[in-house]
Amino acid sequence: MAEVRFSHVIKKYGKNEVVKDFSLTIFNEEFVTLVGPSGCGKSTILRMLAGLEEITEGDIYIDGIKTNDIPPQKRDVAMVFQSYALFPHMTVAENIAFGLKLRRKPQREIVSRIEESLALFSLRGLGERRPRDLSGGQRQRVALARALVLSPKVLLLDEPLSNLDAKLRLRMRSELKRIHRELRSTIFYVTHDQVEAMSLSDRVAVMNEGRLEQLGAPLEIYNSPKNTFVASFLGSPPINLLQARIQKEGETLYVNIGPCKLALSRQFRESYLHCAGRDIIFGIRPEHISIGESGKGKPILATVDVVEPLGDRSIITVALHKIELALITDAQTISPLRTIPIIFDMEKAQFFDRESGENIICKNR
Amino acid sequence: MPFLPFIRTVRKNIYGIIILLPAFLYLAGFSLIILFTVTQMAFTYAGTEKIFFPALQNFVKLAQSPEFRSALLRTILFTVAGTPLELLIGMAAAFLVVKKFKGRGVIRSIFILPLAIPAIVTAIILYILFDFPGGHINEIIMGRHAFFPCQFVEYPVDWRGSAFSALAVSLAGKLWRDMPISMLIILAGLQSIEKDQTEAAATLGASSFHIFFKITIPLLSPAIATVLVLRSIELWKEFIFPYILAGSYPLLSTLIERAYHEWRSPNEASAIAVVLLVLIITCTMCIYYMLAYLKKRLVRI
Numbered sequence: 001m002a003e004v005r006f007s008h009v010i011k012k013y014g015k016n017e018v019v020k021d022f023s024l025t026i027f028n029e030e031f032v033t034l035v036g037p038s039g040c041g042k043s044t045i046l047r048m049l050a051g052l053e054e055i056t057e058g059d060i061y062i063d064g065i066k067t068n069d070i071p072p073q074k075r076d077v078a079m080v081f082q083s084y085a086l087f088p089h090m091t092v093a094e095n096i097a098f099g100l101k102l103r104r105k106p107q108r109e110i111v112s113r114i115e116e117s118l119a120l121f122s123l124r125g126l127g128e129r130r131p132r133d134l135s136g137g138q139r140q141r142v143a144l145a146r147a148l149v150l151s152p153k154v155l156l157l158d159e160p161l162s163n164l165d166a167k168l169r170l171r172m173r174s175e176l177k178r179i180h181r182e183l184r185s186t187i188f189y190v191t192h193d194q195v196e197a198m199s200l201s202d203r204v205a206v207m208n209e210g211r212l213e214q215l216g217a218p219l220e221i222y223n224s225p226k227n228t229f230v231a232s233f234l235g236s237p238p239i240n241l242l243q244a245r246i247q248k249e250g251e252t253l254y255v256n257i258g259p260c261k262l263a264l265s266r267q268f269r270e271s272y273l274h275c276a277g278r279d280i281i282f283g284i285r286p287e288h289i290s291i292g293e294s295g296k297g298k299p300i301l302a303t304v305d306v307v308e309p310l311g312d313r314s315i316i317t318v319a320l321h322k323i324e325l326a327l328i329t330d331a332q333t334i335s336p337l338r339t340i341p342i343i344f345d346m347e348k349a350q351f352f353d354r355e356s357g358e359n360i361i362c363k364n365r
Numbered sequence: 366m367p368f369l370p371f372i373r374t375v376r377k378n379i380y381g382i383i384i385l386l387p388a389f390l391y392l393a394g395f396s397l398i399i400l401f402t403v404t405q406m407a408f409t410y411a412g413t414e415k416i417f418f419p420a421l422q423n424f425v426k427l428a429q430s431p432e433f434r435s436a437l438l439r440t441i442l443f444t445v446a447g448t449p450l451e452l453l454i455g456m457a458a459a460f461l462v463v464k465k466f467k468g469r470g471v472i473r474s475i476f477i478l479p480l481a482i483p484a485i486v487t488a489i490i491l492y493i494l495f496d497f498p499g500g501h502i503n504e505i506i507m508g509r510h511a512f513f514p515c516q517f518v519e520y521p522v523d524w525r526g527s528a529f530s531a532l533a534v535s536l537a538g539k540l541w542r543d544m545p546i547s548m549l550i551i552l553a554g555l556q557s558i559e560k561d562q563t564e565a566a567a568t569l570g571a572s573s574f575h576i577f578f579k580i581t582i583p584l585l586s587p588a589i590a591t592v593l594v595l596r597s598i599e600l601w602k603e604f605i606f607p608y609i610l611a612g613s614y615p616l617l618s619t620l621i622e623r624a625y626h627e628w629r630s631p632n633e634a635s636a637i638a639v640v641l642l643v644l645i646i647t648c649t650m651c652i653y654y655m656l657a658y659l660k661k662r663l664v665r666i
Binding site for chain 1: 559561562564565566567568569570571572575579580583584586660
């Protein structure tokens with residue numbers, strides 16, 4: 001297992017810069033996820049690490065060794081493709097043995113390693129089947145087994161779960177986490193699914209338009225996003241971003257959203273004092289809006305627009321003076337068109353610069 | 366009413382039947398009836414007083430004729446040498462144009478060109494090129510042209526004067542003309558191989574050599590089988606090139622013509638045709654089983 005370091009990596013197709021100055025270190029045994037909307041360059045980064053794509057500028061190091069010019073065969077990096085890319089003319093066992101045989105391992109070792117990985121990936125008894133006779137989840141596991149049986153320095157996963165149905169995806173997600181815990185492999189995972197990114201990784205790297213927007217532990221990114229893009233990309237339903245204005249009246253700071261006026265508690269006064277009188281974007285996550293009279297702060301009245309029950313809780317869209325807001329509640333008795341009091345948890349709210357979209361607090365730090 | 370289910374089936378599929386009818390009539394008219402007649406003629410022996418049917422006399426006569434035996438041998442050699450060459454040339458051309466490069470479209474079009482020229486024209490061109498004693502090729506290798514100053518031979522070569530060179534020139538013409546079809550079949554096969562698979566093999570440690578033999582070739586085997594089967598059939602029954610270029614050294618196909626016109630024996634001509642048909646069917650089956658076996662072998666590393 002190994003450490004991977006991207007140092008100012010740039011990828012250009014002609015004049016089109018797909019990856020812009022990308023730097024990232026993946027530590028030994030770490031599970032890092034690269035997440036971003038489709039077309040943001042995340043797969044390109046993965047393919048550059050695998051050696052399938054040339055690097056225009058910058059360097060990639062695996063265990064401190066510059067790998068720019070090492071062909072994919074010699075990088076000791078295994079990759080699992082979105083399409084799984086199993087070899088259709090080989091059985092499951094032959095697929096798994098492919099890399100081992102190329103490394104000229106003794107026959108006895110190959111057989112025992114195949115047995116081991118069939119057991120590890122709950123594929124026992126399927127060794128003689130062809131990929132076309134397997135279900136999607138089984139194919140997925142074969143692809144993982146084929147890559148991991150080589151004990152690669154780094155395991156690369158390119159949207160491995162996106163071809164599975166929802167139920168299977170959930171199972172494979174916990175499976176992946178278990179495998180990572182058991183094998184302690186360094187894993188670099190690419191996905192557009194923020195839930196996968198949050199739930200699987202030690203650290204998440206959020207990308208947009210070829211740029212690394214933010215890197216950090218999942219909760220760290222979730223709780224203090226660097227800008228509006230990161231804030232709205234993580235979380236489902238997404239964070240509410242509202243046009244607002246900070247105003248100072250006497251010693252208190254207020255956030256004005258439309259005609260509503262929300263007081264900021266004292267502890268934040270210092271951080272936002274310099275923003276007084278400025279237009280900002282006010283961000284609040286749906287779970288930080290509660291229904292009811294009690295709680296911190298003054299309740300505001302809003303009209304319920306849509307109720308989407310999820311079972312244990314419901315997503316409720318309310319209209320607050322023509323501004324739409326999503327909130328999550330476990331109350332079961334809310335019906336549309338009713339007027340309800342809602343309370344914002346101002347301690348959890350985020351403030352972003354209106355122009356740049358940057359988080360005002362992060363920037364000051 | 367026992368016919369009722371039959372009528373119902375016909376009614377249900379009436380459009381399908383109407384659409385298939387022309388093809389069926391065509392096949393019946395030009396293949397089945399002819400095949401039937403030819404087989405009948407092959408097994409008919411016209412004696413001096415009486416006509417015998419069924420009789421093996423024609424085949425016995427052929428087996429005894431040295432002309433038939435050498436034609437059979439030549440045909441087998443022609444096909445055995447030509448089929449792998451057809452495949453190799455088609456593959457080489459396909460691998461050349463499957464990668465993207467500047468001017469690929471032009472190169473592809475040039476590769477298709479042989480198809481646009483009638484076989485007879487190609488054959489005549491080759492006839493003129495390899496003429497004796499004054500053909501262009503002879504003049505070139507004798508060093509009569511300024512652009513090619515080496516003199517390989519002192520006296521002109523009679524290309525059509527030996528079985529080997531005459532059939533080699535015929536085969537060259539045939540290969541040139543058939544290359545586009547083999548190329549297109551292999552190209553289609555190559556393009557159906559997902560890039561992911563070769564890339565996955567590369568990340569698993571396979572060199573380009575291994576990728577080619579363990580991934581590309583096995584996945585290409587349906588296309589290879591198609592080329593081998595189609596091309597071998599074509600070579601067994603090749604007529605135009607040997608007819609124009611190797612008149613003195615007939616293959617089975619040209620021998621049919623000779624039997625009909627020169628020997629004035631339609632029954633023997635039919636018998637040769639039947640032999641040819643049996644050869645084609647046997648050979649096709651052999652190729653099929655050989656490939657199935659080969660595919661199995663190639664997978665094991």
